Amino acid sequence: MSARLVLVALVCAGVSAAMSGCASIGAASGAVAGVATGAVTANPAVGIGVGIAVQAATDEAVNRYMRVMHQEQQDAIASLVGDLPVGGSQPWRVKHRLPIENGHGEVRVTRAFDTALASCKEFAFSVVDGDKPDATADWFTASACRQGTVWKWASAEPAVERWGTLQ
Structure with a gap:
């Protein structure tokens, strides 16, 4: 069941990111990482922590790339x-x-x-x-x-x- 939950979360995050543009890539990747980690570890606190860290890192990478393009x-x-x-x-x-x-x-x-x-x-x-x-x-x-x-x-x-x- 947990593998199926992770797959559903990945599909939902991918569709969400594709439809809403660069601004939500960090949120989508954080959500996917959090759900996947929480499902694997069975500890929601670890999943939340990983999700927040992944979102912050992804947002920073996107912002840096946008600055370079500008x-x-x-x-x-x-x-x-x-x-x-x-x-x-x-x-x-x-x-x-x-x-x-x-x-x-x-x-x-x-x-x-x-x-x-x-x-x-x-x-x-x-x-x-x-x-x-x-x-x-x-x-x-x-x-x-x-x-x-x-x-x-x-x-x-x-x-x-x-x-x-x-x-």
Whole structure:
């Protein structure tokens, strides 16, 4: 009976994770690990502890991966900004190995300025929702500054608005 219970829990968690996206992967994997451990050990406290630990580890791994993908998008946009003159515009596109968080849009440099610490540019960029011709585009503003030979994203507000706290 316990093997059957574990199988049912795995199927339910898999369906739940597939239907609800990345945000619930940690909860689903924690639930599966907790049910499986509780069924094997016959101790619900051990199952709960294992479930919580697995959920926390899975959530951290997903958040870390999302941060890396968002940094790749920011780096791609900042690199284009560094190459463009004020008033210049160019399309941007990022395609990740996993087909998650791929993005594209347009970058327009609006101002360049120098500070005592760095050369910087302000820009507007769009993020297009999909690949269809009638897809909507949301616009954001940000800054990028030169760090040595590369340009890096230099503002937090647009990233927080677009990507939550996963900057």
